[in-house]
Amino acid sequence: MTQKRILLIISGGIAAYKSLELIRELGRRDIACRCILTKAGQEFVTPLSVSALSGDKVYTELFDLNEEAEMGHIELSRSADLVVVCPATADLMGKAAAGLANDLASTTLLATDKPVLIVPAMNVRMWQHPATQRNIETLRADGVTVMEPDEGAMACGEFGPGRLPEIPAIVSEIERALQGNNAGALKGVHALVTAGPTREPLDPVRFLSNHSSGRQGYAIADALIKLGASVTLVSGPVALTPPAGADFVPVETARQMLKACEEALPADVFISVAAVADWRPARAATKKLKIKGAGSEHPAMELIENPDILKTIAHKRKNRPDLVIGFAAETHDVEEHAEAKLARKNCDWIVANDVSGDVMGGAENEIVLIMRDRSERWPRMGKEDVARQLATRIAVTLGDGGAGAKLAAE
Incomplete structure (x- = not known):
């Protein structure tokens, strides 16, 4: 995949320091930044710090003969896939709305032929001023994306x-x-995604669970939304914010998760990412279990099997999704176990991953995508990258007539 590149314009204001964090986070997602730093922006961050994080030269002056010789401002304005202004001051937005071009930043915004994203940050009175709101309306009418600022306490008090x-x-x-x-690419597609662990109560204060963070499932839901899908996210308890736009259904136990999934059908694709507890106590105690003292016998616990959510959805005669994708978290013989799971549970794809290290709960994943006729080993990458790649593969597959049509042809 070709690396994406943005041109980041950093204007003045106390929020300018956050642009350094933005550059770092984009780098982690393999998005390169070339930066313009305004004169006011240099009062808050230095060209050296921006250059060190972006790994590229920082541009500051419109009338700099050396910079113009190396890369003219017209070429600079068109050298990226997207122009981002972050933070954007009321002054710079006013210049852009009026078509003024008296410095490098405003000239770049006027000369670019690429999409523009503006991220405002300013005093509440400045944001709410009629002139600022008129400028925002003008920018949006011109096709510029202007994010809404957050609400909260400001540096000015x-x-x-x-x-x-x-x-x-x-x-x-x-x-x-x-x-x-x-x-x-996935407009009109309904995707059903499960994520996180389940909790099976032992008594009112204890439960059986696992180390799943939910990060992979949430990242997949977010990636599908970004491709236009309507996403239902059924999640066990995790410390994550659901992606914007998801129809979020929180659950605790495996039985609650199955019920929520069946109620969410029909769906075009089902992605079973959740780490569902295989077993639950046959009888959960109604009172907290107590230690009776030294030498006392440990309480016996009878376990019974939980419903198999993936197998249940994949074997449905009615409302079976066209594409059913399971996850196989294994500690050894990963591909062998995953291939057996694909056949046993009637999946179309299995995403197999080795969780013997720091994958469960961690930020990265190394997977093998196993289909009915072939398999692909993907390099170790961030869970967001795995999600984007899987979402793109889903879009291509459903766009080619759907997995159901392919399986019927076989």
Whole structure:
């Protein structure tokens, strides 16, 4: 996949320091940044710090003969896939709305032929001023995407809308903009995704569970949404915020998760990422289990099998999704166990991953995608990258007539 590149314009304001964090997070997603730093922006961050994080030269002056010789401002304005202004001051937005071009940043915005994303940050009174709101309306009418600022306490001591949005939200918006022609690839598709662990109660305060963080399932739901899918996310208890746009259904136990999945059908694709407990106590105690003292016998616990959510959905005669994808978390003989699971549970694909190391709960994953006629080993990558790659593969498959049609042809 060709590396995506943005041109990041950093203007003045206390929020400018957050642009450094943004550059770092984009780099982790293999999105390169070339940066313009305004004169006011240099009062808050230095060209050296921006250059060190971006790994590229920082541009500051419109009338710099050396910079113009190396890369003219016209070429600079068109050297990326997306132009991002973060943070964007009221002054720079006013220049862009009026078509003014008296410095490198405003000239670049006027000369670019690429999509533009503006991320405002300013005092609440400045944000709410009629002139600022008129400028925003003008920019949006011109096709510019302007994010809404967050609401909260500000460095000036006031409270209200005007804070720079959180970095994950900005990164998500950038990724959405970079999708380009693929943005609607899954429009009209309903995807059902499970994520996180389940909890099976032992007594009112204890439960059986596992180390799943839910990160992979949430990342997949987010990637599908960014390709235009309507996503139902059924999740066990995790410390994550559901992706914007998801129909979120929180559950605790395996039986609750199965019920929520069946109620969410029909769906075009089902992705079973959740780490569902295989067993549950036959009888959960109604009172907290107590230790009776030294030398006492440990309480006996009878376990019974939980419903197999993946197998249940994959074997449905009515409302079976066209594409059923399971996850196989294994500690050894990963591909052998995954291939057996694919056949046993009637899946179309299995995403097999080795969880013997730091994968479960970690930030990265190394998987093998196993289909009925072949398999693919993917390199170790961030869970967000796995999600994007899987979502793209789903879009291609459903766009080619769907997995159900392919299986019928076989």
